[in-house]
Structures are given as C-alpha cells and as structure tokens.
Amino acid sequence: MQTVTREALRPGSADDIQAALLDADAAGSSLRVIGGGTRRSMMGVAAASMRELDLSAISGITNYEPEELVLSLRAGTPLHEVEAALAERGQMLAFDPPDYAALLGAGGARTTIGGIIGSGFAGSRRLSAGNVRDHLLGFDAVSGRGEKFRAGGRVIKNVTGYDLAKLMVGSWGTLAVVTDLSLRVLPRPQYEATVLVEQGDASVALAGIRTALASPLEVSSAACLADGRSAIRLEGFRASVEERQRQILGMFESRGSVRAIEEAESAALWRDIRDVAVFASDARVVWRLSLPSLSAATVVATIAKSAACTALYDWGGSLVWLAMEGEAPAGLVRGEVSKAGGHAWLMRAPVGVRERLATAPPLDAGTTALSRRIKSGFDPQNRLGDGPFSFGTNR
C-alpha cells in the first residue's frame, strides 16, 4: 500500500515547510504530513507523486508554565517526551492520549503530539475531562496554500476570532501543517482506584455503569471489558477517592461480585483499555464506534447476530471497539451505527479491505460539500491530500 517512492522530506522550520509546499505546487504533486507515522495505515492510499513530510525535526518543548496550566511545544515532539516533562511537575494531558502503535501494527514507532492532534482520538478520560479538541488552545501552521498563519492563543479562555484550533484537531494533516502549538494541561490526580464488577452481559453491565455515571461520585472513566467485567475509575485526592470507592462498591455489591484495585494496578488496566491492548495481538478487523451510550449494547448485539465479534466498551458505553473475524461487513456496521445516531472508523484492516472501504466515517451530502469548501479555503490545490476522508478535492 505504501506507494511513496521518494525519500521523506524532513523540514526543520516553518520556512522549510513553506518551501516544500511551494515546490509541490510547482511540481503539481502533494505531501503527506507525518508526525511519528503510527497512524499511517489510516491515512488513506498515497498517490504515486506524494512525498512524506516528516516533522520529527520540528521538535521540543518551547514554554511550559505549570501554574498557568499551559504547555507550548513544537508539533514533532514525541509524546513520551511531553508526558515525561508533565509528570515531573505532577501534570498531564487530561484527554489521555492513546498509543495505538501496537494496535495498528506500527510497533516501535514514536507517536508525536502533531499526530495526536492530527488524528484527534482521545483516551478513556474523555468521559470526564474532554476530548483532544478541548485542550488545544492555539497553534502556528503553514496552510496548504503555503501561508504561515496562527490562531487561538496561550490562555485557556479565549473567544477572539474563530476557533480554528478545533478544525486542526482530527483534520489528519489535510488542511495545514501545524508547527507549534499550545495545550491546556491539568494536575495529575494524586490517587486512583478502580471498582471491578462481574455481572451479567454487556447490556446489564452498561446499565450499571450508567447508574454510576448519573451519581455525583465523579467517575472519571468507565468501561465494560471484552471479558464482560465493568471497570469504574475514580481519581483525585486519596481521602475523596476512598470515600467514593466505598460508595461505588456499595452501589454494586448486590449486582454481582465486586472488588477494587488501586494506583499502579488501576493505571495499568486503564492504559490497556485506552490503547485497546486486548485486540493488539490478533489479526482481526477492528472498528471504532462512537454511539449514544444507551444504544451501544443493542447495536453490538444486532451486528453480532450476523458477524462474530468481540466488543470493548469505553466512555461509559459511548465508545465501542469491535473486533471481527474475516470480512469487514461495512454496510452492516455503518448501517446499524448510523441508525443509532453514531459513526464508525475502520481502525485496522488488511490492505485489501482498506482499499475497498472508507477508513473515516462517511458524511451526509450537505456536510461533505461544506467540508470540501473548508478544505479549499486552506488547501485549494489539494497539496496535502485527503487523508482518510473522501470529501477531498480530487476524489
């Protein structure tokens, strides 16, 4: 599938990126932005004339002010470097960036912050702490036009002009090449515990989870694992977590067998849930479904009637990871999901399947047309390609 023939370009500055775009313009070719490449398999089929623009040289933290809850950095900075710097000051990226390198068979690759922003997938804490989009405060970029521009700022509260940062998140490098960005960061909770419950099937488990989420006990993440257990996570100051843990245990005692795990053991479980470790070591097709939580179990049950599958539910049921044997019945999956008001990403699939199916969820006609106009506003000549989308200018 990798039809990229020439070596990657490795710009060291916004000026270099601008020059690369102008070159592409002159040659009538296009570029594909690569952070660390862990999600390359999802970026769509590369055109023969496409060159990769590897951002790994545009790297490093430029300004970190823990008391301001703001971190500024260059887009190619590897995620592990960011997390280490934050951990040193007891802080974190609250949207809980996932690492899908193992899931997507890109083992050894380094996820970059630009790739996290570009693909826009949040981890398990999205339920309580917001999405990737909720944490990007501002950025500098070179648009597909080859123009350097900036939007947003370095402060949390800002409504000065349109919120272009939202458009960058999840745009898969198709609008502009981000060079620098500022993120909102938050204190890392002092303590965490997870209540594990074994009870009935997924629909029973998710109903229990919804009860916990409707309580004022500030559940930070909630999942129903592929083995049927539910996991309810509490984070914060130890005194508060312990009391809430007691109340959650009480809530579930009569529903099934319950136990609690704490600190490192809890954190390790949630890392696995977030990174979808349960499906990393097999070869099945993996879908990522986003659904109203109440519909999740029903949608999965309907799909399961026609195609054997295993589900991992995160975000209180609103995010479903579905692993399926053999062919990917896209019509069935996308049909059921969209009937319920959700959408589905084809996260992992053999090359043959990828070529036939859209990776990104299809959009309705009106939104597609509007998205195409947005794309033209940033990148009228389509120098940055369509990524995983099918609303691009040349397809």
Place this chain on the structure above:
Amino acid sequence: MSLRMPAPDPAVLSARAEVIKGLRRILENDGVIGDDESLIAYESDGLTAYRQLPLAVALPRTTQQVAQILRFCRERGVKVVARGAGTSLSGGALPLADGVILGLSRFNRVLDIDLENRVVVAQPGVTNLGITEAVKKHGFYYAPDPSSQIACSIGGNVAENSGGVHCLKYGLTTNNVLGVELVTMDGEILRLGGKTLDAPGYDLLGIINGSEGMLGVITEVTVRILPRPQHARAALLGFPSVEAAGQCVADIIGGGIVPAGMEMMDRLATLAAEEFLHVGYPLDVEAVLIVEADGIDAECDHVLALVNDIATKNGAVFSRLSNSEDERLRFWAGRKSAFPAVGRLSPDYYCMDGTIPRGRLAHVLQRMNEMSERYGLRVANVFHAGDGNLHPLILYNANEPGQLERAEAFGAEILRLCVEVGGVLTGEHGVGVEKRDLMPEMFSEIDLAQQMRVKCAFDPEGLLNPGKVFPQLHRCAELGRVHVHAGRVAHPELPRF
C-alpha cells in the same frame, strides 16, 4: 457610535416593504415586525452604546421557516442578524439598517430530556438556566453558568462560546455542546454532532461555537448534563496585596487543585459589593478571593483545608470557610452582583473582557492604575482568577461630553495591554463590533484571511451578520488572491533541506 458599519445597500432599503411582505408570507402573518416603534426593542443588545434600527424583525417558530427566511433573504441580497436574548456585551446582535433580525425567541422548548445518555436537546431560545431547571428534579444540571444565565439563550451561548464562574473545572460552552442543527444562509439544514462524545469529519461543531452568528443560524442544541455535586463549600480570603492573592492562585493550581470556581475582586469592586449587599467582605484588603470546592464532603473538606493552608502561607489576612449553604451563597452574592454594585458608583460603566496569563496580573493591574489616572476614570476589577479572564469595569458618565470616548480609548488600551503580556482581546464576551477594529493587534492579515475563508465556506456572499469580528470586509473571491507567498522557487526538483 465611533465604529463604521458596512454601508447599507440602497436597493435593499428601498425594497423594505417588499421584504416585509415576503417575510409575512413565510410566517403566515405571525411574527414579523416592520414598524419603527416596535423595532426599537431590537435596536441594540447588551452593548447599549451602539444602536441601529433593523429593516425588519422575523420571529419564526420552525426550522423550515428559518430555512425559508434565509433562502428568501439570500435571493434578494438581504443581510440577516440572528438574535437570541440580546444580552451580548460586544454588539454581536447589533442590527443593520439593511438587515433583517431573525429572532429565536419562539424557539423556546426543551425537546428531549435524555437522562440515560445524560444529554438535553433544546431549541436555541431556551435560556441557559432553563436547561438546568428542566433537569434539576432528576439531580442534573448544565454546567456553564454565565452571570446572565436567567436571560441569555443557549443559542447565543453557542454563538459566543460563553463562560461562567465554574468553567475552570467544567469547561466553556464549546466543551459542553455535543451537537447542533444549523441552517446556512442558502437555507440548507445541517446536523453537526449529536448524542455522541465525538463527531466524524472536520470539527465543524467546534467552529460554530464562538462564531458569533456569522456561519449559520442555530435551530437546535444538544448539550451534556452533569449530576449535581452533593456539596459545595467556598473559602472567602482577603489579601494585603494583589501580588499575594495572585501567588495564592498560582500555588493552589501548582498544588494540583482545580477548584470548581476561583474569583478575585480588587479593592474598588470589593467595596462596591460590600456597600451594596453587606455580605461580610473584608474592607481593609487589596484583593478578595473566593475559592469553591464541590463534590462529596470528603472532597470539599480536603480541598478547602489545603486552600486555607496555601492562603495562610501567602499572607492572607482574612479567611472564612463556609459552614452552611447560606454562608456559601452569601460569599458568592457579592461577586455575582459586582456589576450592578459597581454600577451604583457611577452613572455608566463599560465592561471589558481580556484574558491574561495569570502570572501577569499584578503587572497588568499596576499598568491599569496608571492608565486610570491618565484617563481620569476609575476602574474596578473582577477576575476569573482560575483562567486569567479579567473584567475591568471602567466607570464613566455618558452625559459628560467626551467621557464615553475616553472610556472606550481606555478600554482599548487595556485590551492592547492584555495582548502585549501574552493574553487575548476577549475571553468570553466575543469580538462583535466592539473589539472588531482591535483584531489586528492579535492577528496578521493572513491569519484573518484564513478565518474569513472559513466564513466564506459557510456564507460566500457574506450576508450573515456582516460587519462583526473582521475589521475589513473582503469579498470571498478577493480572499482567494490574498495568497501572498514568496514567489516561485527555482529548481523545485532539488532537495531543499
């Protein structure tokens, strides 16, 4: 008014009767206002220094009617300004002489209370507080709480991306809205997002939030609701200097605490509030800080004890921890009525809304005091201390010739200062007409062109709320040519770096 609005289109002005007739046809003679006397109610929003009678007002009830009105106006080149409750403080809903006001006041129903998915679907004219009222009995609430929440509409909140005192922990409007139904200027009805926690494709919902009514008319909003915290407790703290209070805020956050709310008031704002309500604020301090914790008892008690320690270490000379709900509300009452309280000190006041990096607060207040002397106008400050959003209230008397102009010049200088120290022109009130001409302080021509191209993707003819946000009106076709790169590069085939 000192700002220029786009010149009215004489053809539209002279076709007024026809436009009104067309609107009446669409709305079946119910909800079109065309006489000047009744139009006065719509001549301004919360920024009352700016007034303009619109061409007409249309008050539709259904999305289909909104679509028809927009299509009708577009065909005739008539501009449209959407209006919620008209509480905007930046002139976002200021009418245009040749434009129709599309009022959403009849879109006032909560459509779906979905407790299982923890969302509410409401029409855009429902008030912010109306959403909380609708779910209160089930133990839920809608978190963003602008001070105007009894009046402002949820549609207006989305358009302005409004904030409130609890945003530090719970986020702004944009972080709590999951979906909208939107009608674009060509009458197309779009649904963006829904009851899911993310949406596919470009984040168009994200760009609608804070777009100040310029991209489309919002006809339905889906928001996330949260279980109401069991308890809330607040600390009322007094400091001998702004620096000490600022350091206390930094240490609270540095100490890993994200309070539910953290508000600061300077001496003048504190005095005004205390005189107005007698809530027990200390009067011998330079800064008052209110810090709130919410959650279960163990959470509130633990956080407040930490906050109290940090305050003591930073030299707080006054400290009370609320021991009852009554007391907590009393602490807040002064802050919540700070605007009317300051209003009693002066015939008029002008409310500013910059954001600064919190660490620069003392410096900014110092510079503001110098300006205050120079302009001969007093200024009181209330500050969303957690997120750096500063509301200087400039006191003036509009009946004294020149004072309004001086107040505006003072305000503009404050906002330039905010940008100079690394902050922004507006934290929650929006650019509107008020800060429109200051936009180049923050953005280059290219930055602004990129924003305007987004506008063009939604509204290529520029008919929806023109004259707001952008200092210069460009035709969309011209923007294509703003393309200002450095010219062709030689030898494109050679590697460059």
